[in-house]
Amino acid sequence: MTAEAPPRPDRPTARSRAAERARRAAGRTTVRVWTLTAACLVGIAVLFAVTTGAIAQARDGFQVIGHGAGPKVAATADLYFALSDMDAQVANVLLMGDEHDLGAGREEALRRYEQRRDDADSALLHAAQLAEGDDAEQENVRAVLDGLGDYEQLVAEARLLNDEAGGGAGQPPAAVVDRYREATDLMRLELLPKAYNLTLESGATVRATYEDRRSATRLGPVWVALSGAAAAGALIALQLYLSARFRRRYNPALVVATAGVVGLVGLATLMLDDQAQQLRTAKEDGLDSVLALSRARAISTNMNADQSRWLLDPERADTYAQGFLEDAQTVLYVEDAAGEVPGDLAGYGAEVDDAVTERGGYRGRMLGFLGEEVRDAPLAGQAAAQQEVLRAYDGFLRADRDMRLIAESGREREAVSAHMGGAGSVEDAFDRYEEALIELTDLHRDTFDEAVRAGDDGAAGWDVLLPAACLAFAVLVLAGVRPRLAEYR
Template sequence: MTAVQPAPATGQQPAPGPQPGPQQGPPDRRRPTALLKRAPDAPPSGVARLLPRTVAAHLRTLTALAIVLLVALLAVTWAAIANAREGVRVIGHDAGPQVVATGDLYFQLTDMDAQLANALLIGGAAGGGREKALARYDDNRLKAGDALLKAAKLADERTEENTARDVLDALGRYERLAGQALLLDRQSDRASGPPSKEVIDLYRQATDLMKLDLLPKAYNLTLDNGTLVRHTYEDERSAVLSGRTWIIIIGLALVVTLAGFQLYLSRRFRRLLNIPLALATLGSLVLVAAGATMLSGQADHLRKAKEDGFDSILALARARAISNSASADETRFLLDPERADAYEQVYLSKSQTVLYMKAGNLTQYNQAVQNKISWEPGRAPFLGFLGTEANRPTESGEQRAELVNALNKVLRDYRKVQANDRRMRDLVHNGQRDQAVAARSAAAADFAEYDRSLQELIGIHQKEFDEAVKDGDDGTSGWYAVLPAAGVVIALLVLAGVRPRLAEYRWSR
């Protein structure tokens, strides 16, 4: 028998089929769309945040880069020009002329002592030789005073001023001793023969003061300013050459930037050529080329002023002064027999300083000098000041020929001077002192010719020095006005080339 299910309490029959569960709403069709929506881009981080991401930003960045490089180019060029001008000022107008002035002072002092010795050696002999020597002594004294005043005016440091003051004081003491020796010699009314012992003692004091006090201090003035010239030349010329290198590097970077800017604009805005930018690029290229060329010229002017002019002038002025001092030692050799051996050895030392030839004594030296010396510029077989001059490189053929001819004349005259010295000493060694004194007087003309030859050679280098300094002054003339003007023009051209493109970009948006 089958069991019967009871009816629901409500009295209603349930619907056949499965019973519905809890009531559910219509499906949400927006949910899948929301799930598929693209997430926003993450903000850039690190270096990427600094990079321009829009066309306008690109334009502004390239413009700023070009302006910065332009300012750097102008600043480096300005500094290099300042270095060049400072080098020319010190070498050509300040320390350089001061060195030449003190070199002249050194010569005048040595010639004063030489003429004092000549006046005492000649005495009251007929012919007026003593009066001529004293006239030259007074002339040298005045020139030495002028050179000392010029050196003092050019002195720009306390030590130089003190040295110049010490030289002036020592010069006064020397003149007092020289005056006493001359007065005592005149009172002796000596017509021939050596001066009295009292006169010799006074002269020894005077010449020792000259050699041990005056000349070293005068040379210190030359040495101090010569060192300043050398350091200035090395520092400023190196700075000029470094500035030229940086001008080329920064200038090429600027030109490349402007060229890249031109290419970017042509691709982005479909324009074949941006004329203002093209002119700015051309102007930058011209400015770089002109600046580098100018600095190369300035470095060459500094080199010529220092090496071809100043160095030779200083060396030859020293050779002239030492030659004159050596000539005075010949007179001292005759004037003071007790010190004759010492004066002979000093003469050899000074002669080898002027032109060095290997020799153990004065006789060997004279023989070596009298032998014909064959030499070529840059390969001289002798040293000393004249050897330095012979080995100095030269550039142009005309300049080289002029210098070689002038130096050959100096060497020929120097051989005559040494031959006269040998003749005079042979007479002394043979007991013929009066003939030696006469030979010494006769040899004065040959020494004067040798001195003129040295002055002519110095004059050639002085001309080179003056020309190099003038070219250095003219080489930077006007550049302090050209640089800012060129910078403004190039900057305006860059802005004129960019401004329309920025406006076009804003309009297209």
């Protein structure tokens, strides 16, 4: 640049020395202006890069939670549900014997069985996609698929034997019960645990990704604010230097650029902060509850299956009653005010009755899926939906007690009818409970969808706004310094 002219061979005069000094001073000024200008441009470039990165990270979080693994995990939760309902429908068909019109009827039970078989297939497909790259999980998916084939074979044999034997409702022949035992043991002891673990594992993957993204999205605004402060600092330094050096009060272009940087950073941090909030809402008020309630529904379906098993196989009645109670405690765990846990179905039912009717004044403790889910209700309509779930669950347990009393008094056919037959039956109460559960789940699903949509919308437009604004700032800086530099040409 203009910094130093080659030294003259002859001795400089006083006048030429003064000119030399002036030239050197001018040279120094030019260098400083250029350095500060470069600092401003670098600052703006860094701000651009950091903000772009922060937006990308926030989008990535929504991509995983909102559009990728999140919804798929919710879908794999249906695997357990589909499998336990398959087993329940099989037990129902066997229980009906040749009375094909009991309850919703044999045709309906068979149709539901096929439907659940298809549901299980598509849930397995989701699980297989989520398990990609994880050998242990893929092995699990394969084991469930293979086991399902064996299960269907056993079910087909049991049905064939049952059809051949004929006979009324509630007394399937021993050979049928034996074959069903094989099938249900495969289902209960191998397929259902593996299916449940698959859901848990894919949930764990989503959780880890979320934790990872969440700390990134929380730090995003901080980085943006810091790089914005640096860029604004460089702009102010340039401004101050120019006004001191050229005795002008301010440089309009630089003032606009500085205000623009501050404004942009303000908007970006607000937007990123909102994104972090929406991501949190989508995960914690949306997905987590959807998953917990889907699991509650799946386990409840297994309770329903245990009722059919209990009726079908009196020899194993204790095991199935115990299974029912264990599952019930998983769905809604109750402990009385003294910390005692009811150990039989009658005690459990009475305690749930207390907990549900006294709700606010209940002095015991409610835990388990429903107990945790009904703890607080920040969403509109949530409290009412929760109360409805609890009431319907209580109703289901009451119908269960009635049905067991009838069966224990030796009236098997009537018990089967109380289990599956129309209004007031166990099946009827279960349907009502399931509907309430689905309604509450939908409330959380809507919250999830809204948060994801808000997240997607929030970052929209920034792909254009951000580069345009940063480019404009750079142009303003150059426009601001150009006339000053021109004074030295």
